Amino acid sequence: MTTAEPTEAVTGVPFTLNGTELVAEEGELLIDACDRNGVHIPRFCYHNRMKPVGMCRMCLVEVDTGRGKALQPSCMLPVTPEMKVETESEATKKAQDGVLELLLANHPLDCPVCDKGGECPLQDNAYAFGPGETRFVEEKRHFKKPIPISDLVKLDRERCILCDRCTRFASDVAGDPLIHFIDRGSQTQVNTFPDHPFSSYFSGNTVQICPVGALTAEPYRFKARPWDLEAVESTATVDSTGARVVLQSSQNEIVRVLGVDSDAVNWSWLSDKERFSYEATAKGDRIEQPLVKNEETGMLEATRWNNAAKKVGAALRVEPDRIAAVGGARMPLEGQYAWAKLLKGVVGTDHVDAQLDDGLPGPLVLGLPRATINDACKPGGVVVTIGADLKEELPTLFLRLRHAVVEDGVKLIELTSTATHLSDFATVRFDVTPGSVGQFATAIAKQAGADLDFDVADESGLVEAQADKVAAAAALLDGSVPVTIIVGRGNLAESPRFTSDAVGIFRRLNDDFQFMPALRRGNINGALEMGLVPGFTPGGVQRESAQLDTWPDVPDFDGMDTKEIFRAAAEGRIDTLLLLAANPLQDFLDEDLVRRALANVKTVIAVDGISTETTDLADVVLPAALFGEVDGTFVNLEGRLSPLRAKVTPPSQARPDWMIPAELAIVLGVELGFTTIDELHSELSEVLPSFADIDWDTLGSSDDGPVLKLNRSWNIEFGKPAAAPPATSAFRLVATRKLWDQGTMVQESPSLASLPSEAAIHLNPDDIERHGFVGDSVTVRIGDQTHTIPLTSDVRVNPTTASIPVCLPGFDARTLITGRSTTAVEIRPNGTT
Amino acid sequence: MPTNTYVDHAPGYVDNEGPKIVTSRFGYEDSYTLERSLATGGYEGLRTALTKAPADVAAEVKDAVLLGRGGAGFPAGIKWGFMPPVWPRYLVVNGDESEPGTYKDRLLMERDPHQLIEGCIIACYALGLNTCFLYVRGEMADAQERIGTALNEAYEAGLVGKNIMGTDVSIDVVLHWGAGAYIVGEETALIESLEGNRGMPRLKPPFFPAAKGLYHKPTIVNNVETLANLPWILSNGAQAYKEHGSEASPGTRMLAISGHVNRPGVYEVPQGVVSFRELFYGDNYCQGIKDGNELKAFIPGGASAPWFFDDQLDVLLEAKDAGAAGSMLGSGAVVVMDETTDAVKACLRVVRFFARESCGKCTPCREGTSWEEKVLQRILDGYGREEDIDLLLDIGKNISPGEYPVAAFGKANLEAVPFPPKQTTICPLGPSSVAPITSAIRRFRHEFEAKIAAGPQNDGHSQAPEASTV
Amino acid sequence: MSRLTPENVEVAKEIIARYPRPKSALIPLLHLAQEQDGYVADDAMEHLAELVGITPAEVLGTCSFYEMFKREPVGKYMINVCTNISCQLLGGEELLHHAEKTLGIRPGGTTDDGLFTLEDVECIAACTEAPCLQVNYRYKYKLDNADFDAMIEDLRTTNKDNIPPHGTLAEQRQHIPADKLAGIGSPEDTTTPEWFSKRLPVEEPKEENA
Numbered sequence A: 001m002t003t004a005e006p007t008e009a010v011t012g013v014p015f016t017l018n019g020t021e022l023v024a025e026e027g028e029l030l031i032d033a034c035d036r037n038g039v040h041i042p043r044f045c046y047h048n049r050m051k052p053v054g055m056c057r058m059c060l061v062e063v064d065t066g067r068g069k070a071l072q073p074s075c076m077l078p079v080t081p082e083m084k085v086e087t088e089s090e091a092t093k094k095a096q097d098g099v100l101e102l103l104l105a106n107h108p109l110d111c112p113v114c115d116k117g118g119e120c121p122l123q124d125n126a127y128a129f130g131p132g133e134t135r136f137v138e139e140k141r142h143f144k145k146p147i148p149i150s151d152l153v154k155l156d157r158e159r160c161i162l163c164d165r166c167t168r169f170a171s172d173v174a175g176d177p178l179i180h181f182i183d184r185g186s187q188t189q190v191n192t193f194p195d196h197p198f199s200s201y202f203s204g205n206t207v208q209i210c211p212v213g214a215l216t217a218e219p220y221r222f223k224a225r226p227w228d229l230e231a232v233e234s235t236a237t238v239d240s241t242g243a244r245v246v247l248q249s250s251q252n253e254i255v256r257v258l259g260v261d262s263d264a265v266n267w268s269w270l271s272d273k274e275r276f277s278y279e280a281t282a283k284g285d286r287i288e289q290p291l292v293k294n295e296e297t298g299m300l301e302a303t304r305w306n307n308a309a310k311k312v313g314a315a316l317r318v319e320p321d322r323i324a325a326v327g328g329a330r331m332p333l334e335g336q337y338a339w340a341k342l343l344k345g346v347v348g349t350d351h352v353d354a355q356l357d358d359g360l361p362g363p364l365v366l367g368l369p370r371a372t373i374n375d376a377c378k379p380g381g382v383v384v385t386i387g388a389d390l391k392e393e394l395p396t397l398f399l400r401l402r403h404a405v406v407e408d409g410v411k412l413i414e415l416t417s418t419a420t421h422l423s424d425f426a427t428v429r430f431d432v433t434p435g436s437v438g439q440f441a442t443a444i445a446k447q448a449g450a451d452l453d454f455d456v457a458d459e460s461g462l463v464e465a466q467a468d469k470v471a472a473a474a475a476l477l478d479g480s481v482p483v484t485i486i487v488g489r490g491n492l493a494e495s496p497r498f499t500s501d502a503v504g505i506f507r508r509l510n511d512d513f514q515f516m517p518a519l520r521r522g523n524i525n526g527a528l529e530m531g532l533v534p535g536f537t538p539g540g541v542q543r544e545s546a547q548l549d550t551w552p553d554v555p556d557f558d559g560m561d562t563k564e565i566f567r568a569a570a571e572g573r574i575d576t577l578l579l580l581a582a583n584p585l586q587d588f589l590d591e592d593l594v595r596r597a598l599a600n601v602k603t604v605i606a607v608d609g610i611s612t613e614t615t616d617l618a619d620v621v622l623p624a625a626l627f628g629e630v631d632g633t634f635v636n637l638e639g640r641l642s643p644l645r646a647k648v649t650p651p652s653q654a655r656p657d658w659m660i661p662a663e664l665a666i667v668l669g670v671e672l673g674f675t676t677i678d679e680l681h682s683e684l685s686e687v688l689p690s691f692a693d694i695d696w697d698t699l700g701s702s703d704d705g706p707v708l709k710l711n712r713s714w715n716i717e718f719g720k721p722a723a724a725p726p727a728t729s730a731f732r733l734v735a736t737r738k739l740w741d742q743g744t745m746v747q748e749s750p751s752l753a754s755l756p757s758e759a760a761i762h763l764n765p766d767d768i769e770r771h772g773f774v775g776d777s778v779t780v781r782i783g784d785q786t787h788t789i790p791l792t793s794d795v796r797v798n799p800t801t802a803s804i805p806v807c808l809p810g811f812d813a814r815t816l817i818t819g820r821s822t823t824a825v826e827i828r829p830n831g832t833t
Numbered sequence B: 001m002p003t004n005t006y007v008d009h010a011p012g013y014v015d016n017e018g019p020k021i022v023t024s025r026f027g028y029e030d031s032y033t034l035e036r037s038l039a040t041g042g043y044e045g046l047r048t049a050l051t052k053a054p055a056d057v058a059a060e061v062k063d064a065v066l067l068g069r070g071g072a073g074f075p076a077g078i079k080w081g082f083m084p085p086v087w088p089r090y091l092v093v094n095g096d097e098s099e100p101g102t103y104k105d106r107l108l109m110e111r112d113p114h115q116l117i118e119g120c121i122i123a124c125y126a127l128g129l130n131t132c133f134l135y136v137r138g139e140m141a142d143a144q145e146r147i148g149t150a151l152n153e154a155y156e157a158g159l160v161g162k163n164i165m166g167t168d169v170s171i172d173v174v175l176h177w178g179a180g181a182y183i184v185g186e187e188t189a190l191i192e193s194l195e196g197n198r199g200m201p202r203l204k205p206p207f208f209p210a211a212k213g214l215y216h217k218p219t220i221v222n223n224v225e226t227l228a229n230l231p232w233i234l235s236n237g238a239q240a241y242k243e244h245g246s247e248a249s250p251g252t253r254m255l256a257i258s259g260h261v262n263r264p265g266v267y268e269v270p271q272g273v274v275s276f277r278e279l280f281y282g283d284n285y286c287q288g289i290k291d292g293n294e295l296k297a298f299i300p301g302g303a304s305a306p307w308f309f310d311d312q313l314d315v316l317l318e319a320k321d322a323g324a325a326g327s328m329l330g331s332g333a334v335v336v337m338d339e340t341t342d343a344v345k346a347c348l349r350v351v352r353f354f355a356r357e358s359c360g361k362c363t364p365c366r367e368g369t370s371w372e373e374k375v376l377q378r379i380l381d382g383y384g385r386e387e388d389i390d391l392l393l394d395i396g397k398n399i400s401p402g403e404y405p406v407a408a409f410g411k412a413n414l415e416a417v418p419f420p421p422k423q424t425t426i427c428p429l430g431p432s433s434v435a436p437i438t439s440a441i442r443r444f445r446h447e448f449e450a451k452i453a454a455g456p457q458n459d460g461h462s463q464a465p466e467a468s469t470v
Numbered sequence C: 001m002s003r004l005t006p007e008n009v010e011v012a013k014e015i016i017a018r019y020p021r022p023k024s025a026l027i028p029l030l031h032l033a034q035e036q037d038g039y040v041a042d043d044a045m046e047h048l049a050e051l052v053g054i055t056p057a058e059v060l061g062t063c064s065f066y067e068m069f070k071r072e073p074v075g076k077y078m079i080n081v082c083t084n085i086s087c088q089l090l091g092g093e094e095l096l097h098h099a100e101k102t103l104g105i106r107p108g109g110t111t112d113d114g115l116f117t118l119e120d121v122e123c124i125a126a127c128t129e130a131p132c133l134q135v136n137y138r139y140k141y142k143l144d145n146a147d148f149d150a151m152i153e154d155l156r157t158t159n160k161d162n163i164p165p166h167g168t169l170a171e172q173r174q175h176i177p178a179d180k181l182a183g184i185g186s187p188e189d190t191t192t193p194e195w196f197s198k199r200l201p202v203e204e205p206k207e208e209n210a
């Protein structure tokens, strides 16, 4: 019998569950209504984030809808008024026992060696509901033992109970139907097509939702037994989505990361990068001790903390204007605040920038009204994406948006320079040549009735050619339904100016439109919020209006951004350069400039957890603790605060980021004002109005975390957009990013390191044909240099544009980017110049 | 026209005495040509239909009480009425005929494709839709050929396609090839298959095809024979139709009677008035059991139907009566077994069919049917255990809980359990596998026991051929 | 073997055009591939995936569900002996055993000369003509052992019935001339056909579900 009580006061559908009268929500499935009322119905195929299929038949219960009792799958049955449900009756029990017996008939009894043993619903149900002994004396079904279906996932078909979860996930949620049911009846199996592996960015989710041990993740296989695991809830930091996760450790090593079903954020899904890059923490090339360069040998040598701190202290005692800091997006909010306070409030420099010229202008990001993911995904709304393929940059956000567009009818308008993985579902997709997005925005806004004092500058006729689409988009943006504009940096070879222009025009069209910055780096929103951006102090306050009682000082000049910092450094105008978990040699677009900058700065100080080519060149290296090793807070792209939790201890001398500036301040003879994280939190709540109401203690326990109320005091002035560059015979370059790249977290995770593909230039097949490109490479000329680059035919690329991902093995695409507002490259058949 | 003869060019068809509603052209060697069709009243029903309002055509069909011939026997006119008033909507014709023992739709498609096409157009017209898919079982190469040719002729003659018969009515009929899977005969699996997917049934409720079918749009699925009746109904009227057969089941239906009878064949039989006794022993029908043997059992409605025995010989060919007697008339397939039949072997063969044809979606069917097959094979091979008989019945209960429909058994004073069975599965395929088991064990338990007692026989024949997996 | 030939790509396009959604054409297209090569080759599946815009895994999922599609080469003649109940009662299994002996293969096997593949199959809808079989889906009724042997001999020599090699299903395809096409109803087109609206007021909405 149940002692169920409705957990929420719902108005809706009255029904009877095991004799108790309850109320279900309109349209609620019986299995969910029972869950909500504390009655668990066993299940295998049902997953609350996917469409039910009702195929395992485990959830059968006896239901009377007025026409007599009948067994019904509760996962497929919406509750209807006056329905009477018996989850404990004889008939229900018999049916469930029967299904279980049949499921076990062909299932191997290898629980002791199965990764799932101890946390397996089949095992649990077998104990709870099963008949006990098997009457199946026949030979069990055999398949070849585990087969790899991708680089990360193995499949044991004998254990598979054909619940369709992984396959449904692959096709319906991820949109990567690369695994499928094959064959029929009792021979049915899940498999891939020969030589087409399940290389989905989301493959790990299938392991998480597999109700038995059929799918296992390579990084976790045989690593631990479930009962040895310790777990804590935290937040994924590899990108700015801030997916909620559980970290599981065994013997002080993180061995598994699972997605948490956060209703607001990730619905339990994770990208494989969020799921598996924990490996970098334990297996990466960690910096374990402070290092100082030996002036004679030029080699970094281990030293003691206070020795290193003294060196840094000395380097910080120069003119504030000659000190600069780059990076900080990786850190928890606490570290970001502490660094901001040290650099801006104590040292007094404003040359601080967390973005590496690969994002969007700080004032823009900080000044726009924010949408939450749920706002954007609410049925009935319209989403405009400007910039990148979210699948590559913010994959978990992509899944939410994909669901909204594909399942919930949210209308999508895409303004991107290459087609994305959502383009097939977009209501309107513009072919936006680099540099023209502002003109498209102008055309749409004008058509939608915006009062603009300038006209579309459309020399190339590109906008005119898409007039129908402009009309269709304008109709969707007439203000009758909520609009969210997701804005990112889709093309690194294009000045962000064009994107800001477009954003400005949409602002002027309707100031109820909400925005979401699709910046990729982990805690970049925290960094901007904490003032790691020139011209701002924490809380998104402009430098001139800063009122920070607890700060000794604020800078008295407007700082430079990263690009300007490196230029200044290269010219000898910077003495001390701090790299806060930044690897500009890898990440900054002009590698040569970075090298010159590093060479011409007196003291380069790198604060990082993993050694990189950049830290190798530093004068002082301070070891920082990483994800999973420290407590802290994360701010995602919605402005949502969620907790970061320590599960394992940092190696040797590595310290939480916030402690490092606190200690350096002491060297400088100042107190930062906090010696514990709690004190730091109190200060944040005290000095920043948006943090005033934050209850830091409950951050982890409340489901989804509070969203910062970001009321900005300034208004960005948006003027006439920059003219689109004229058409040329050359190809316009689109420099994109891929999920799997040469970035530190991927490369330091052994399971992921080999996943990036070789760089290649992507051209539309029509262009390839028209220009007679044959073979698998082309010659690309830029300025006076020529390069031979592998060629890929790609229908996603717009005609007359050439797309190439940066940060991949093989050809370094950064060498093509000129730094002009857009980049044009000449492409010739291979062998010609 | 020849009467009372076996018609060579329509193998299996017996041209006996009785009303000819759907087989009227079968006597002609060229019955499948447009020329013959037009010369013998073909497309007249359509011509009549086009003079009426679509709703009146639908009303005529409803009035005729045209029972679906695909197995469930649901009245076509009423099913059509379930379509919500939204467009687009589709008609899908079920020509997947694969139920063991069933052999009628193939004849209708091969011998008179124009009658079927005409029926399709009439239905489309009544339902106000413009695309019909004719799904024909893959293994029926001749039927594909004949229908393809007939459609080409009909398009050319303006009887299908744009501006049918010079009117503003435009309807396409697309021939679709199946590829070998019994389950695809189930209407939702048929729709999945037509969408290019694996033919796995969809759960209904929540949605029946009439509301959400092909591409999740309202869809009517009708059997070939059902639609083949429409031309006659439109030409002659519902009233004339109801003069044949019984009140509850007007018209005729095509029955394939196979197995141990003297004159097996496909007969057009008035519904609801003929008994099984007459069918098996009557001069107009099968003319007695083969070699003068005794009747042992018969399957009255395709392999899915529980078996009948001599106690049920006087049941009429009426859905309601057959249901009350513990089985169903199903797809018009009667399989007669005489006294020489090995009940265990026959039972295994039918169960093996379901095991091989399970789509694999539902656990009870996927795992249960193949388990049943294995146990039965063991018993047949002489390796059975005493407890296997009850085990078989119990596996059956996991697929079909409660008392399974069975026929009455006078001598043992056992009463009939009426049709249909309950199920833990999505579709009735899984539960169908329980029919032969329950039927055979109830009546011939001693044969199972004898096999178990006797042990392995090694006569070289007890072993059924291995299931082939290529 | 191979992807579709250019001629078959044209046929494929015509087939695809007959369906509101390309994936619906998948089964007919798999038949086309099988007609071309005698079986459905991996390359062909990849090609079909491109033609209808799905992944090869999805093509394989569908292909492998249906018995008629062979993913390995089979004999020129596929001999399918029915052993289901009606045929069993009248000697279907004995006929199969005889076929095994005559051809020297088990069901599923192919003769060394590549001519014959034997299968025992489920009911092929000729129950009154038991025992029966199909050769490449062309029927042979009421065979005894001698009939079977004669049939094999004929297939080896004259093939008097002109049975096409395995894979060719119907030699006559449907072809809809462009000017006769009513217009395949797209699932997105929610308009009521004009002729229908003209002929009657829209019916009362009715409750759904049987």
Ligand SMILES: Cc1cc2nc3c(=O)[nH]c(=O)nc-3n(C[C@H](O)[C@H](O)[C@H](O)COP(=O)(O)O)c2cc1C
Residues within 6 Å of the ligand: B067, B068, B069, B070, B071, B072, B073, B074, B076, B079, B094, B095, B096, B097, B098, B099, B182, B183, B184, B185, B186, B187, B188, B221, B222, B223, B224, B226, B227, B427, B428, B429
């Ligand atoms: C397992 C199974 C197989 C079926 N096979 C067929 C079939 O081969 N042909 C057919 O017309 N109906 C078949 N049916 C019935 C169809 O689901 C459907 O009821 C029928 O096509 C409706 O047509 P009707 O209303 O004209 O009878 C089958 C049903 C089941 C459950």
Ligand code: SF4
Residues within 6 Å of the ligand: B183, B200, B201, B357, B358, B359, B360, B361, B362, B363, B365, B366, B425, B426, B427, B428, B429, B430, B431
């Ligand atoms: S009962 Fe069998 S055939 Fe029917 S849907 Fe379930 S598994 Fe498929």
Ligand code: FES
Residues within 6 Å of the ligand: A042, A043, A044, A045, A046, A053, A054, A055, A056, A057, A058, A059, A060, A073, A074, A075, A076
């Ligand atoms: S959970 Fe409902 S049928 Fe599987």
